[in-house]
Amino acid sequence: MNIVLTGSLGNIGKPLTVALVKKGHTVTVISSKPERQKEIEALGAKAAIGSIEDVGFLSETFKNADIVYLMETLETAGSFFDKNVDFIATINKIGQNYKQAVETAGVKKVVHLSSVSGNTNQGNGILIFHYNVEKILQQLPADVSVKFMRPVSFYTNMFAFIRGIKAQGAIVQNYGGDEKAPWVSPLDIAEVVAEEMDSPFHGRTIRYIASDEFSPNEAASLLGEAIGKQDLTWQVIPDQQLLDNWQAAGMNEQIAQGFIEMQASMRGGLLFEDYYKNRPALGKVKLTDFVKQFAAVYHQS
Template identity: 70%
Template sequence: MKITLTGSLGNIGKPLTKALVHKGHSVTVISSNPERQKEIEALGAKAAIGSIEDAEFLTKNFNGADAVYLMETLDAAGGFFTKNLNYIAAIDEICSNYKQAVLQSGVKRIVHLSSIGAHMDKGNGILRFHYNAENKLKELPEDVSIKFMRPVGFYTNMFAFVRSIKEQGAIISNYGGDVKEPWVSPLDIAAVITEEMEKPFSGRTVRYIASDEVSPNEIAQVLGEATGKTDLKWTAIADEQLLNGMLAAGMNAEVAKGFVEMQASQRSGVVYEDYYRNRPVLGKIKLTDFAKDFAAAYNK
């Protein structure tokens, strides 16, 4: 198949590109970074350098594709630390560009990277843009088949723990304890997307993706052992205290509030309700596997 991928060569995009090329597909990778071109081509794919904020560029690179992989990224819209960014509006605009490009190119098969929490229109914090994105794509004609991929929290998000461990000797969040929650490796996400690309497309479907289910206290124990900090604890603080810390670090206020609300929904468990109704088979990469990468980053 001819497949166009958005998302450049990130944590998902690189292994996804490798897998699809290995399976004999003709892959075009969209990236906003010209320096990625040689790396994309070295993987056996075609590089399309341009912006996902440009609907005409997207249309050109969706033309002739048998399937497209769509993901939204805040980096393309300015990132978490751009003070005046309205991130919801920025992501909504990217989704509108995707919708326009799909309509104008005539592509009929979409795999969309959504998220846990995308079933909620409120109470999910920063994850609300995934709800908006799914519903924007659902406005496409019925003959456009869409597979909504809903991964849970990425292991790679845990790299943010390095700073608080080094500075405060603990993992700090506004939730914690012994209740297990799901986490996922980008490698398992790429494997599932590759699988879904090769399966029949029909209508609109949802698939959750997870690798392991562990509690905050278990995470502290595993990461502590991996880094040699065997006394590492996961410490829960108040929402307001977490928010103030994010704002002091220079994070966009709307984004910071969104993260705090998202993690509060993890604390209550509401964000996971649909996941547990549609619980997937867990992937191959476990927390103990990721802990090796975390330790390498910690000791860098």
């Protein structure tokens, strides 16, 4: 099949590209960075260099595609610290671009990378943009099949803990404790997406993706052991205190507030209510696997 991927060669895009090429598909990878072209081609895929904010470019690139894989991201490095960025509005516009390009190109099969809590616009903070884009794509004509992929918290988000561990000797967040929550490896997401692309498409479907379930305290214990800090703890501070810390570091106010609200909804499990109602089989990559990668990044930083 002819498959077009957005997301360049990120944590999901690269293993997904490798898997699809290995299966014999013709793969085109969209990237905003010309320097990515050689790397994309080295994997056996075609490179389409352009912006997902350019609906004309998207429409042309989607032509003759059997399947398109859609994910939303800001293309400018450091956008979370750009105080002039309206993150939600920008992502909503990308969602509208995707919808228009899919219709213009006549694509009939779409796989969309959404997120846990993509089912609601209440209590999910920054993740509301996934709900918004799901609603936009739901407006596609009935003959366009869409598979909404809803992964949970990414393991790779934990790399953001490194700075705090080195500065404060602890993981400091506005949630914590012994209540388990689901996490996922980008490698397991790529595997599920590749599997879904080779499976029949019928209407609009939803699939949650997770790799492991563990508590913040369990995570601190395993991460600490991996980096040689057996006394590493996960400390919980008030929402406002964490928000103040992030804004003092220069984070965009809308984004900082959105993450605070999202993480607050993890307390008591609100963020994961629909996940647990539609709980998937867990993937292959466990926390015990990821901590090795975390330790390598920690010691290199």
